[in-house]
Amino acid sequence: MAQAPEKFVSSYLLYLLAASSEAASHQFHVRVRELGLRVPEWRVLACLFDQDGLMITQLARFSLMEQSRMTRIIDQMEKRGLVVRRSDKGDGRRVRVYLTDEGQELSVQLVGEAKDHETSLLSALSPADAERIKPSLLRLLDSLNSSLIAND
Amino acid sequence: MAQAPEKFVSSYLLYLLAASSEAASHQFHVRVRELGLRVPEWRVLACLFDQDGLMITQLARFSLMEQSRMTRIIDQMEKRGLVVRRSDKGDGRRVRVYLTDEGQELSVQLVGEAKDHETSLLSALSPADAERIKPSLLRLLDSLNSSLIAND
DNA sequence: GAATAAAATATGAAATTTCATATAAAATGA
DNA sequence: TCATTTTATATGAAATTTCATATTTTATTC
Numbered sequence: 546m547a548q549a550p551e552k553f554v555s556s557y558l559l560y561l562l563a564a565s566s567e568a569a570s571h572q573f574h575v576r577v578r579e580l581g582l583r584v585p586e587w588r589v590l591a592c593l594f595d596q597d598g599l600m601i602t603q604l605a606r607f608s609l610m611e612q613s614r615m616t617r618i619i620d621q622m623e624k625r626g627l628v629v630r631r632s633d634k635g636d637g638r639r640v641r642v643y644l645t646d647e648g649q650e651l652s653v654q655l656v657g658e659a660k661d662h663e664t665s666l667l668s669a670l671s672p673a674d675a676e677r678i679k680p681s682l683l684r685l686l687d688s689l690n691s692s693l694i695a696n697d
Numbered sequence: 698m699a700q701a702p703e704k705f706v707s708s709y710l711l712y713l714l715a716a717s718s719e720a721a722s723h724q725f726h727v728r729v730r731e732l733g734l735r736v737p738e739w740r741v742l743a744c745l746f747d748q749d750g751l752m753i754t755q756l757a758r759f760s761l762m763e764q765s766r767m768t769r770i771i772d773q774m775e776k777r778g779l780v781v782r783r784s785d786k787g788d789g790r791r792v793r794v795y796l797t798d799e800g801q802e803l804s805v806q807l808v809g810e811a812k813d814h815e816t817s818l819l820s821a822l823s824p825a826d827a828e829r830i831k832p833s834l835l836r837l838l839d840s841l842n843s844s845l846i847a848n849d
Numbered sequence: 850g851a852a853t854a855a856a857a858t859a860t861g862a863a864a865t866t867t868c869a870t871a872t873a874a875a876a877t878g879a
Numbered sequence: 880t881c882a883t884t885t886t887a888t889a890t891g892a893a894a895t896t897t898c899a900t901a902t903t904t905t906a907t908t909c
Binding site: 554555557558561563564565566567570573591592594595607660663666667669670674679681682683684685686689 | 704705706707708709710711712713714715716717718719720721722725743744746747759761808811812815818819821822823826829830831833834835836837838840841842844
Binding site for chain 3: 754792
């Protein structure tokens with residue numbers, strides 16, 4: 546988005562990750578808002594696109610946010626007719642969230658656009674970087690997850 | 698933090714970036730809160746550590762947040778005695794933010810811990826990944842910034 | 850050099866987010 | 880089985896964040 550000052554921040558790993566994420570998402574998030582959605586709602590649609598009927602807790606984890614916030618986001622999406630709640634038969638604590646037809650349609654649309662956007666992002670990189678970036682990030686995530694478990 | 702479902706999300710570049718950023722920062726952000734700071738406040742301290750006397754607008758940009766929010770964060774940090782505002786002589790619109798002694802001390806402390814934490818993160822990666830990750834992210838940021846300009 | 854535009858910061862009000870905790874259902878265990 | 884603990888979700892209240900816009904100062908343009 547801009548150049549960081551000098552010394553520390555501009556080459557600090559956590560800054561680079563946050564700034565890359567922010568910069569890479571920015572354009573697409575603008576598009577999400579054009580369609581009348583907020584970013585967390587788009588994340589829910591994307592998760593349900595992959596697997597309909599996820600629980601609130603799972604949606605929160607995959608969408609990188611807290612459960613109580615996700616509960617309210619689902620409230621709004623439900624009012625808007627994008628998803629419906631159904632309690633899990635077999636475990637009454639669980640609330641499963643399903644796409645409505647409208648939600649399904651929007652999710653298909655946006656996932657398509659997301660893929661196109663990703664392609665255009667990757668094409669702005671060198672071929673070597675484009676090829677390596679996703680596997681690298683996956684390995685980073687993996688190593689973070691295992692060290693997290695180790696630290697519990 | 699957890700494994701994403703299947704198909705789309707779990708290998709979507711923007712998800713991988715957001716999730717890596719989140720996962721990589723998590724432990725350190727816990728530490729930030731232990732010291733009684735919130736993440737945006739830590740970001741301000743880090744920016745001012747690099748270059749004291751930045752403007753509100755610059756702090757907002759480097760800290761990846763909106764100006765009005767930064768104004769209020771500086772309000773709080775000022776009340777807490779971590780920074781002081783001084784208006785720029787030469788341009789009365791600008792407010793420059795400076796570390797107090799206490800702010801300075803905290804920023805030195807936290808930047809030190811951030812560097813240690815970064816080292817430990819990198820050591821969890823393969824040597825090849827550890828060596829490449831920062832340059833790769835810098836190139837990604839670069840290419841995003843230039844394409845941003847191109848799209849204006 | 851006056852009028853207009855632009856830049857930097859601040860602020861009210863609405864909306865969202867967080868934090869702690871309530872509620873309810875299922876699992877555990879004595 | 881009954882009591883206790885754990886898991887899943889919801890919710891009130893406080894705090895933060897956003898959005899639009901006000902205010903002030905500097906730049907620009909005619």
